[in-house]
Amino acid sequence: MKKLVEIKDVLEFYRMLGFERLPIELKDFNKTDKIKRPVSNEITSIKNCRSKEKALIELRKELGDCKRCKLSQKRLNIVFGEGNPEAKLMFIGEAPGREEDEQGRPFVGEAGMVLTRLIEKMGFKRTDVYIANIVKCRPPMNRDPEPDEIELCKGFLEKQIEIINPKVIMSLGRISAMTLSGINKLKITAIRGKFFYFKDIPVMPTFHPAYLMRNPKDKWLTWNDAQKVLDKLAEK
Ligand code: SF4
Known part of the structure; x- marks a missing residue:
């Protein structure tokens, strides 16, 4: 039942x-x-902002001490996202883990080190790109975020994308690709390496860094995906 x-x-x-x-x-x-999205429809003040940085600050204010979904109950910190507001490249994971929850910053644990190495191998610094997650609070026991949690939170990520307006997004893992593509129950092994579009922005789905820690033999596949991203960034 x-x-x-x-x-x-x-x-x-x-x-x-x-x-x-x-x-x-x-x-x-x-x-x-x-x-009608309860989250995005509340966000109105950013329209008057002159810079992307200010717009992101306003958006963070709108988020406040968010209690829109049940993930608020056990989180320590909201992990809003960080990086260059003018970034041409955005990385989007699924949810904060333990260390991210403690520090209030995305991808700072071991998986974060894997992501940082990938960013640097691509020729960037973390401060050149923007890093965020589908949901901004840690799910208990690092479980996958649930559909109701994603639905209540994703309006804020969509606004972040709208403000930053990157040239390319790399989605990290299945949940991120599912949410940005709108396709449920996809297998990351089936779709990784092929661009899809989120509101005209090309998105390259690839493995989550935590998966790469468990399966280091697949790192070369992610590097292949990263090279396609670099080619896309080089296009006029
Ligand atoms: S996950 Fe998102 S919607 Fe849920 S409480 Fe955290 S910030 Fe709010």
């Missing part, structure tokens, strides 16, 4: 998003723009 309720919730979730049938196709993703 519990499962049936969960399935009903998922279908209801898709119906709210404007989908009339499953599976979802990429071209249907923009329908999500039509839904």
Whole structure:
């Protein structure tokens, strides 16, 4: 019975998003723009900001001591995201882990070191790019963020993307790719290495650094993906 309720919730979730049938196709993703989103609709003050930096500061103020979803109950710190507001490249993971929760900064643990090495191998510093997550509070026991949590939080990430307007996004792991593509239940092994688009911005899905720590033999695949990103950044 519990499962049936969960399935009903998922279908209801898709119906709210404007989908009339499953599976979802990429071209249907923009329908999500039509839904009333409790988070994004609250964010109005950034429109008057003259710089991206100020707009991000305003957005952080809007987020406040957010209690919009249940992840607020056990978090220590909100992990808003950090980096260059003018970044051409954004990295988007799924959720803060323990060390990120403690420090209030994204990707500062061991997985963060893997990401930092990738960024540097690509010829950048962390301060050149912008790093954020799909949800801004740590899920208990590092579980995957749940659909209701993602739905309540992602408006803030969407605004961050809108403000920064990067040339390319690298999504890290399955949850990030699922959320940005709007495609549920995808396998990261099937879609990594192929660009899709989030509101006209090319997104390169690749493995999460935590996966690469467990499967170092796949690091070369992520490096292949990173090279495609570098090619895209070099395009006029
Ligand atoms: S995860 Fe996002 S929506 Fe949920 S409490 Fe944290 S900031 Fe708010």
